[in-house]
Amino acid sequence: MSYLPYGVAIWIFLVGLYGLITSRNFVHLIICLSVVQSSTYVLLAAIGYRTGSAAPIFADIPQGTPAVDPVVQALMLTDIVVEVTVVALLLALAVQTHKRHGTVDPDKLRALRG
Amino acid sequence: MNILPPLAVALPLSAAALLAGLNRHIGRRISSLAAIAVAAATLWISIELLIRSIPNTIVYWFGNWQPRHGIALGISFVIDPAGAAMASIAGLLTLAALIFSSKYFDSIGTLFHVLMLVFLGAMSGFALTGDLFNLFVFFELMSAAAYGLCGYKTEEPAPVQGALNFAVTNTVGCYFMLTGIGLVYARTGALNLAQIGHALDQGGPDPLVIAAFTFMACGFFVKAAVVPFHFWLADAHAVAPTPVCVLYSGIMVELAVYAVARVYWTAFSGAFASGTQPLRALLVTMGIATALVGGGMCFGQRNLKRLLAFSTISHVGLMAIGFGFLDVHGLAGALLQILGHAGAKSGLFLCAGIILHRCRTVDEMELKGKTRNLPFTMGALVVAAAALGGSPLSGISVGDTMLESAARHEGYGWIVWVSTAADVLTSAAIFRFAARTYANLGPAQAREPEQPQKTEEKPETDKGSQDTPAVMFIPAALLTVASLLLGVSQGLQRFMVTAAGRFEDHAGYVRRVLDNVPVSLPVAATVPHEDMLHGVVTVGIAFALGVVFLVWERGRKSLTAVARPVMLVRDLHSGHVGDYVTWVVFGIAAFGAAALLSLR
Amino acid sequence: MKRKTRTRLFLVGACALAVVFALGVAGLPPLGHYRGPYGDVVNAISVPERHVTDAVTAVNFDIRGFDTMGEEYILFTSVMAVLLLLRKQKNEPRHEHEDHAPGRNGVETSDAVRVVSLLLVGATIVFGIYVVTHGQLTPGGGFQGGVVLATAPLLLYLAGEFKQFKKAVPRELVHAGEALGAGGYVLIGLGCLAAGGAFLQNVLPFGTKGSIFSGGTIAVIDLSVGLEVSGGIALLLMVYLEETLELKQE
Numbered sequence: 001m002s003y004l005p006y007g008v009a010i011w012i013f014l015v016g017l018y019g020l021i022t023s024r025n026f027v028h029l030i031i032c033l034s035v036v037q038s039s040t041y042v043l044l045a046a047i048g049y050r051t052g053s054a055a056p057i058f059a060d061i062p063q064g065t066p067a068v069d070p071v072v073q074a075l076m077l078t079d080i081v082v083e084v085t086v087v088a089l090l091l092a093l094a095v096q097t098h099k100r101h102g103t104v105d106p107d108k109l110r111a112l113r114g
Numbered sequence: 115m116n117i118l119p120p121l122a123v124a125l126p127l128s129a130a131a132l133l134a135g136l137n138r139h140i141g142r143r144i145s146s147l148a149a150i151a152v153a154a155a156t157l158w159i160s161i162e163l164l165i166r167s168i169p170n171t172i173v174y175w176f177g178n179w180q181p182r183h184g185i186a187l188g189i190s191f192v193i194d195p196a197g198a199a200m201a202s203i204a205g206l207l208t209l210a211a212l213i214f215s216s217k218y219f220d221s222i223g224t225l226f227h228v229l230m231l232v233f234l235g236a237m238s239g240f241a242l243t244g245d246l247f248n249l250f251v252f253f254e255l256m257s258a259a260a261y262g263l264c265g266y267k268t269e270e271p272a273p274v275q276g277a278l279n280f281a282v283t284n285t286v287g288c289y290f291m292l293t294g295i296g297l298v299y300a301r302t303g304a305l306n307l308a309q310i311g312h313a314l315d316q317g318g319p320d321p322l323v324i325a326a327f328t329f330m331a332c333g334f335f336v337k338a339a340v341v342p343f344h345f346w347l348a349d350a351h352a353v354a355p356t357p358v359c360v361l362y363s364g365i366m367v368e369l370a371v372y373a374v375a376r377v378y379w380t381a382f383s384g385a386f387a388s389g390t391q392p393l394r395a396l397l398v399t400m401g402i403a404t405a406l407v408g409g410g411m412c413f414g415q416r417n418l419k420r421l422l423a424f425s426t427i428s429h430v431g432l433m434a435i436g437f438g439f440l441d442v443h444g445l446a447g448a449l450l451q452i453l454g455h456a457g458a459k460s461g462l463f464l465c466a467g468i469i470l471h472r473c474r475t476v477d478e479m480e481l482k483g484k485t486r487n488l489p490f491t492m493g494a495l496v497v498a499a500a501a502l503g504g505s506p507l508s509g510i511s512v513g514d515t516m517l518e519s520a521a522r523h524e525g526y527g528w529i530v531w532v533s534t535a536a537d538v539l540t541s542a543a544i545f546r547f548a549a550r551t552y553a554n555l556g557p558a559q560a561r562e563p564e565q566p567q568k569t570e571e572k573p574e575t576d577k578g579s580q581d582t583p584a585v586m587f588i589p590a591a592l593l594t595v596a597s598l599l600l601g602v603s604q605g606l607q608r609f610m611v612t613a614a615g616r617f618e619d620h621a622g623y624v625r626r627v628l629d630n631v632p633v634s635l636p637v638a639a640t641v642p643h644e645d646m647l648h649g650v651v652t653v654g655i656a657f658a659l660g661v662v663f664l665v666w667e668r669g670r671k672s673l674t675a676v677a678r679p680v681m682l683v684r685d686l687h688s689g690h691v692g693d694y695v696t697w698v699v700f701g702i703a704a705f706g707a708a709a710l711l712s713l714r
Numbered sequence: 715m716k717r718k719t720r721t722r723l724f725l726v727g728a729c730a731l732a733v734v735f736a737l738g739v740a741g742l743p744p745l746g747h748y749r750g751p752y753g754d755v756v757n758a759i760s761v762p763e764r765h766v767t768d769a770v771t772a773v774n775f776d777i778r779g780f781d782t783m784g785e786e787y788i789l790f791t792s793v794m795a796v797l798l799l800l801r802k803q804k805n806e807p808r809h810e811h812e813d814h815a816p817g818r819n820g821v822e823t824s825d826a827v828r829v830v831s832l833l834l835v836g837a838t839i840v841f842g843i844y845v846v847t848h849g850q851l852t853p854g855g856g857f858q859g860g861v862v863l864a865t866a867p868l869l870l871y872l873a874g875e876f877k878q879f880k881k882a883v884p885r886e887l888v889h890a891g892e893a894l895g896a897g898g899y900v901l902i903g904l905g906c907l908a909a910g911g912a913f914l915q916n917v918l919p920f921g922t923k924g925s926i927f928s929g930g931t932i933a934v935i936d937l938s939v940g941l942e943v944s945g946g947i948a949l950l951l952m953v954y955l956e957e958t959l960e961l962k963q964e
Contacts, residue, residue: 056753085793107717
């Protein structure tokens with residue numbers, strides 16, 4: 001139990017990569033990429049956790065109560081919103097791919113070889 | 115209080131926001147001038163920081179969050195001469211690229227300049243920071259700007275595919291890096307590089323530390339285009355606008371190698387102190403593979419920009435070898451290589467941009483005999499090729515000498531064959547290009563081992579012109595000449611050796627950041643004498659190879675037989691993003707396995 | 715590479731990678747045993763030193779505020795890149811926005827959807843502003859609140875037509891607002907520099923714990939980020955909707 005979240009993070013990471021590599025559609029591929037990113041969130045959140053502690057919000061609990069690590073949460077929350085826009089960037093590329101190549105299948109793109 | 119460190123980042127970023135806000139209200143000329151002014155100012159700031167960092171490494175705490183009891187709370191910039199030098203190169207190349215594109219480049223509102231300025235700010239921050247997560251944030255910012263700039267010419271099919279390959283592959287590298295950062299944070303509870311280094315010093319190379327280093331180093335190596343993570347680079351270069359390629363090849367990939375070195379020496383060198391020999395072997399092996407694959411692939415390209423991209427990969431291999439020796443002269447050699455390569459490669463790309471502007475293509479077979487009316491540009495191209503090959507007194511030549519001296523010291527004396535091969539192959543390809551297009555040598559059709567099919571490349575400027583604009587030629591010429599003569603000054607080489615010494619002084623770095631103890635100034639540096647004969651021979655062989663390949667039929671046939679393995683490797687460069695990511699996974703797994711087996 | 719070769723090569727690499735990963739992870743402290751010290755120090759100082767009850771916001775906008783500036787710029791850059799990539803091409807015919815993708819039959823929006831969406835618009839805006847401004851007190855802040863605010867015009871689109879969405883999100887104004895939000899963060903930092911402190915040093919009065927005006931510059935940065943994120947995401951939505959609805963099919 002104590003190492004399960006880390007195992008889950010590894011699994012999600014590898015599954016996301018598998019989906020990416022075997023993908024036949026760029027939109028699917030980009031979503032797989034965000035699945036891979038989710039694994040880093042699981043890892044970071046699990047690292048900062050402390051059993052039996054409160055959230056690091058001291059509005060209604062006294063200062064000094066044991067709380068979980070706020071630093072990893074801070075790292076994650078900006079990352080999540082930023083990931084949305086990076087995925088938007090990649091999807092814009094996918095849209096343009098469809099317009100220029102007529103397909104979103106990575107197997108069918110032939111413009112860059114050698 | 116010292117205000118320069120934050121300005122190196124704040125100035126370009128705020129200017130970018132301002133230009134974005136004024137999107138449709140200011141014309142291209144004003145936007146261009148503003149961008150050039152900001153780039154010049156940022157360059158000046160970086161050089162000032164470089165000068166001020168020489169007596170003592172500058173440490174700047176953002177938000178004035180000083181460390182308490184050895185725990186670093188805030189984010190710091192830790193500016194030593196090597197980092198400031200990288201930031202200065204970024205500023206210089208951005209300035210050159212902006213000047214180059216000021217008159218004719220097809221810009222869309224102010225967006226091109228916005229992205230370029232953000233790119234510059236991110237690169238400056240990346241080179242100057244002393245915090246691991248800050249490094250990651252600037253890495254992502256650099257990448258976001260790079261993806262946008264890569265897919266600039268969205269009207270054509272190839273740029274979109276190239277940008278997608280670039281973006282997906284690099285983003286996967288980013289995620290590996292973030293995982294590594296998470297592991298290190300869990301072990302040390304810190305994100306400041308000096309504090310991490312201090313904490314990891316206490317332990318040895320256990321599997322967590324090795325895995326974390328693997329993920330972080332390989333994440334950076336994806337950006338640095340080290341084999342087998344390199345596949346995306348040629349695709350991105352072939353399709354991105356030329357001024358952007360200047361930045362990619364000149365400084366972006368080099369910054370990634372710098373980052374591996376920085377993270378290693380500040381955070382991991384204490385933990386890996388017992389395993390330097392196997393780590394050296396691993397890093398040098400990757401560097402050799404990169405140098406040889408890059409050189410081999412380079413010679414077989416017919417698109418000039420793709421050719422130059424592979425030559426960048428080859429030289430990155432040499433830089434990786436220099437860092438991989440894990441000693442002072444090796445790193446100094448890598449720094450000199452970075453400097454010399456930045457000048458020569460940006461000169462080459464700017465010349466390619468001029469050719470694209472005048473002749474409306476950069477395909478070697480299409481241009482056969484057609485560059486006769488570009489004598490100055492072709493002259494600059496040839497001179498830059500010589501500088502790239504390590505002509506005597508050039509930056510690459512003194513870098514090679516330093517590298518070889520480190521190699522002999524560590525027992526890798528045979529490396530000289532690898533560095534010579536890389537120099538020869540990369541400059542021979544350009545000599546061949548010049549010979550075919552200017553002197554009209556060689557057969558009319560592409561024959562083996564050259565590529566039969568050409569890649570599409572539409573011009574990026576509004577319209578061609580009858581002569582080469584000065585605003586395009588002068589930056590190209592200046593950068594080329596700078597790279598050609600970089601080795602003249604022994605002072606520069608001594609400076610690089612002391613900078614490398616400071617870079618590798620792990621204990622001194624930790625003390626400076628956490629306890630505010632001034633760094634100790636090193637004794638006078640020993641600099642190996644440049645082997646000028648080597649430079650002459652290398653350039654001579656490269657020239658001969660490039661020209662002879664075209665005219666001597668039998669020579670070409672025997673070369674084709676030798677180049678079979680290279681053609682097999684070329685087939686792997688399929689343009690398919692799934693292939694690329696597979697190689698990334700495979701490469702990281704191999705690196706990790708090798709590290710785990712040899713370092714414990 | 716053929717598909718099969720690629721998959722096999724990947725599976726080999728992935729298995730080895732899983733082993734490397736697992737060995738690495740085995741060295742972590744077990745779940746629930748976070749050792750610190752960074753997080754503990756931050757928890758201890760966020761109220762006494764900055765009068766801010768949300769330690770995560772204190773980290774984001776004060777202690778590691780420079781990082782958040784970089785992250786905000788990643789968002790800004792990505793939005794600019796999308797604007798660049800999905801720009802109107804010279805040779806692409808576009809027609810007036812239609813309510814449905816070309817080639818498909820339009821569906822009348824049901825009254826229920828219309829009413830509920832319109833009711834929610836006001837609530838969403840209020841809630842978004844609440845989340846943005848209370849970042850230093852409770853979970854929230856510019857990033858989360860900005861995303862909530864950006865969904866308000868989307869509700870307009872669901873309730874009505876693309877025309878309404880476009881009116882609610884005037885492109886140039888939102889673009890300028892987003893740039894202002896991004897540049898604002900840097901300007902606040904430069905302002906702190908001008909006031910004699912370090913870049914992004916918290917030089918404003920910290921106020922009382924628990925009130926909106928607490929945390930000094932944290933509250934101001936929160937607003938700037940909220941403006942930027944909401945503007946950026948609204949722009950993204952608009953550009954994508956334009957792309958889908960305005961482009962003539964070949």
